[in-house]
Amino acid sequence: MNPQLIMDGLIAGAMIGLGAIGITLTYSILRFANFAHGEMISWGAYLALATSGLLGSLSGALLKPIGPFSFGWSLPLAVFAAVALTAALALFVDALLFGPLRKRRSAIIIMVMASFGASLALRSLLEFIFTSKPVYFSKALQIALPLGGGLRATPDQLLSLTIAALLVVAVHILLTHTAIGRSMRAVSENLQLAGVAGIDVRKVIRTVWVLGAGLACIAGVMAGLLVQIRPYMGFDLLLPLFAAAILGGIGSVPGAMLAGLIVGLAEALGVQLIGAEWRAAVAFMILVFVLLLRPQGLFGRAE
Amino acid sequence: MSNSQTVALSTQALVAGYDPDLPIVRGVDFSIRSGELVIVLGPNGAGKSTFVKAIAGLVPIHSGATILGDFDITAVPTHEKIRHGLAFVPQTENIFATMSIHDNLLLAANVLPKEKRSRRVADLYAMFPDLAARPSLRAGQLSGGQRQMLAVARALIVEPSVLILDEPSAGLSPKIVQEVFAHLKAINETGVTIILVEQNVKAALAIADRAAILVEGQLRHEGPAATLAEDPIVAELYLGARHAGKAVTS
Numbered sequence: 189m190n191p192q193l194i195m196d197g198l199i200a201g202a203m204i205g206l207g208a209i210g211i212t213l214t215y216s217i218l219r220f221a222n223f224a225h226g227e228m229i230s231w232g233a234y235l236a237l238a239t240s241g242l243l244g245s246l247s248g249a250l251l252k253p254i255g256p257f258s259f260g261w262s263l264p265l266a267v268f269a270a271v272a273l274t275a276a277l278a279l280f281v282d283a284l285l286f287g288p289l290r291k292r293r294s295a296i297i298i299m300v301m302a303s304f305g306a307s308l309a310l311r312s313l314l315e316f317i318f319t320s321k322p323v324y325f326s327k328a329l330q331i332a333l334p335l336g337g338g339l340r341a342t343p344d345q346l347l348s349l350t351i352a353a354l355l356v357v358a359v360h361i362l363l364t365h366t367a368i369g370r371s372m373r374a375v376s377e378n379l380q381l382a383g384v385a386g387i388d389v390r391k392v393i394r395t396v397w398v399l400g401a402g403l404a405c406i407a408g409v410m411a412g413l414l415v416q417i418r419p420y421m422g423f424d425l426l427l428p429l430f431a432a433a434i435l436g437g438i439g440s441v442p443g444a445m446l447a448g449l450i451v452g453l454a455e456a457l458g459v460q461l462i463g464a465e466w467r468a469a470v471a472f473m474i475l476v477f478v479l480l481l482r483p484q485g486l487f488g489r490a491e
Numbered sequence: 492m493s494n495s496q497t498v499a500l501s502t503q504a505l506v507a508g509y510d511p512d513l514p515i516v517r518g519v520d521f522s523i524r525s526g527e528l529v530i531v532l533g534p535n536g537a538g539k540s541t542f543v544k545a546i547a548g549l550v551p552i553h554s555g556a557t558i559l560g561d562f563d564i565t566a567v568p569t570h571e572k573i574r575h576g577l578a579f580v581p582q583t584e585n586i587f588a589t590m591s592i593h594d595n596l597l598l599a600a601n602v603l604p605k606e607k608r609s610r611r612v613a614d615l616y617a618m619f620p621d622l623a624a625r626p627s628l629r630a631g632q633l634s635g636g637q638r639q640m641l642a643v644a645r646a647l648i649v650e651p652s653v654l655i656l657d658e659p660s661a662g663l664s665p666k667i668v669q670e671v672f673a674h675l676k677a678i679n680e681t682g683v684t685i686i687l688v689e690q691n692v693k694a695a696l697a698i699a700d701r702a703a704i705l706v707e708g709q710l711r712h713e714g715p716a717a718t719l720a721e722d723p724i725v726a727e728l729y730l731g732a733r734h735a736g737k738a739v740t741s
Contacts, residue, residue: 370590370598377587380549383569384579385645386602 191338193456199345199414201452202352205445206407207425208432209359210400216376216439217396218290220299224281225404226422226429227310228274232405233412233421234318236263236270237325256343258326259413267409271402278401279394281306307423315419322416325409348410355403356445363441368395376439428455428471435478437488447486450474498558499525499684500546500577500653505555507545508708514553515541517708523701525652528676528685530695530716533705539688540582542705543655546686547579548572559653574602578651582658582688585642588631592622592641595630599645615644619674636667640674653684660691672698696720 207229214222243262244251250262285302294302332340341349363369374382375392383389404422411421432451436443451471458470478485501522508515515538523529533539544550546557548569556565559577567575587595596615600608616623619640630641639659646654659675660668668691676698679685689695696702699716714722 367597367601370594371601373590373594374587374598377589378584381581381584381587384547384549384573384581385599386570386573386649387598388568388570 189460192340193460194453195335195339195341195345196459197453197456198349198449199341199452200455201449202349202445203407203410203414203448204425204428204432204452205448206352206355206403206410207422207429208436208444208448209356209441210404211429211433212436212438212440212444213372213396213400215433217372218286218299218393220296220303221430223300223303223426224306224310225303225400226424226426227307227314228278228401228404229408229411229422229425230314230417230419231277231310231408231422232270232274232401233408233417234314234419235273236266236405236409237323237412237417238266239269239273240266240325242266253326253328256330257347258328258330258342258344263325263409263413267406270409271405274401274405274408275398277310278397281310282393282397311419311423318419320419322418324416325413344413348414351406352410352445355406356441359399359403359441362399368392372396373439427468427475428452431471431475431478434483435474435485437485440485440487443485443487497525497560498522499527499560500686501558502542502546503556503558505542505545505557506553507541507550507555508553509550511551511553515550515708516545518555519705519708519710521703521710523653523684523686525684526679526682527700528679528687528698530692530699530702531686531688531705532692532695532702533711537705538708539705540657541708543579543657543686543688544581547577547655549579549581573649573651576649576652578646578649578654580639580642580646580654580656580659582661586630586633586638586645588629590630591627592630592633593626595641595645596622596648599648602649611648611650615648618647619644634667635663636670639663639667639671643671643674643678647678647683651683653686654678655686655688657688658690659687660689660694665694668694693720 207225210228211222211225214220214225240262243265244260250265251260253260285306286299289299289302330342330344332342334340363372371382371387371392372395374385374387375389379389382392408422411425428451432447433444435450436445436447451474454474455467455470458466502519505516505519506514519542531539531542541550545552548567552565556563558564559575562575564572564575564577587598590598596612597608600611603611616626621637622641622644630638633641643656643659656675659671663671672694675685675687687695687699696716696719701713702716702719703713704711
């Protein structure tokens with residue numbers, strides 16, 4: 189067995205973990221499975237690509253690769269704009285679709301179906317604007333560096349892993365040590381009591397959309413940087429995202445990240461042992477086993 | 492403690508319920524003076540909990556008004572009511588069980604200006620030493636009585652003018668009920684106006700200034716707690732027809 193599968197699994201798992209954090213927060217606070225979350229990953233990647241291209245056209249110096257990485261300053265700068273734009277898109281979809289449904293106290297299944305509709309519309313719009321042809325942040329070739337133990341990774345991959353780890357720590361601190369984090373946990377536990385305790389639930393919901401979409405955007409940029417950018421990139425990640433969110437335990441940020449890494453590693457192992465065509469089946473199997481054996485996940489609480 | 496004639500909270504022809512075609516609270520005119528402790532009684536299904544939940548903003552109000560002091564809070568969103576001085580302690584699930592005692596209090600203190608938060612949390616720990624002993628304990632691990640104390644502490648942190656409690660004695664042993672009620676009486680004596688929905692009539696009447704009796708969503712009777720405790724009408728309305736003619740003894 190090639191030990192490189194560990195590195196491949198960790199890198200894929202970091203992207204899955206970041207996306208799964210958004211899923212788990214939406215699920216625990218808004219109480220529905222948001223199938224449009226994958227589209228935030230795709231839109232985040234395309235918005236970063238478009239902004240990076242725009243910045244590059246304004247100043248060619250911004251396209252010059254930074255140190256060992258494959259991209260220039262245009263990309264990190266574009267990521268800030270893309271995070272803000274993806275968050276704005278999530279808020280727009282909420283105001284247009286989910287907000288009115290919440291107001292009518294719609295059943296969960298209606299919210300889920302609405303998220304399917306939103307997913308389809310957002311993906312089609314992306315395909316209409318950017319076409320379905322794969323695109324790249326950079327076509328520069330990177331040499332993977334030996335890390336010891338038969339593992340190799342490119343500087344872009346190592347940077348992505350570091351950023352994912354930092355973001356998980358930051359979100360965990362936000363949830364456990366800040367006022368807005370406490371409010372989010374309170375709304376997740378008891379919506380009515382949160383209102384009675386003076387928490388503006390609408391503000392918490394907006395925060396969840398912004399946070400989830402922001403992380404999805406960064407996951408999308410990572411996926412675009414390490415693989416390629418396609419309108420279906422987020423949709424294809426949806427199954428592993430849900431597998432990770434449920435395996436980690438709904439509402440648990442460290443759980444989502446750890447489960448993302450587990451799903452990524454299991455997928456990489458599956459690819460090496462039984463073939464790449466079975467990659468999606470691995471996430472599906474994990475999802476089924478968790479739901480059957482430990483529905484509360486690794487860090488969730490049994491109902 | 493009915494030492495003031497100022498009305499702390501009143502409802503005017505309040506109609507409320509989940510279904511506008513089937514209101515549970517049907518035209519209730521109620522008022523409580525500053526510093527009073529009023530117990531709301533009534534048989535099961537009389538609409539007591541719905542009445543106080545409607546005041547707190549948890550049940551839709553279809554007509555009528557709720558006035559806090561001089562301010563109409565009928566349309567004020569639930570989360571804003573606490574800023575106006577109205578605190579509510581629900582009957583069940585009234586604490587955040589997965590969070591620590593300290594986080595429960597910090598969460599409630601968020602509505603205060605930053606500079607006041609730590610002082611108020613310290614004040615509440617002084618008032619409830621049981622909670623101060625283990626601030627990092629997960630609230631879900633507290634006993635029933637301690638949970639009620641935390642729920643009351645959470646509500647008090649904003650120094651409300653009116654505190655509403657929905658059956659704080661539910662599920663507690665008689666000894667703990669006495670402790671909870673003694674705390675409520677002490678809080679009331681600091682000037683906090685209290686509305687208490689209760690099934691534990693004897694214990695509640697012992698600390699209340701006045702009682703109001705709701706029957707079928709309407710205010711049927713009210714009067715001083717001391718006289719109501721001996722009034723056969725309370726037995727008839729509160730305990731049902733088979734107890735008619737007997738004074739309240741339990």
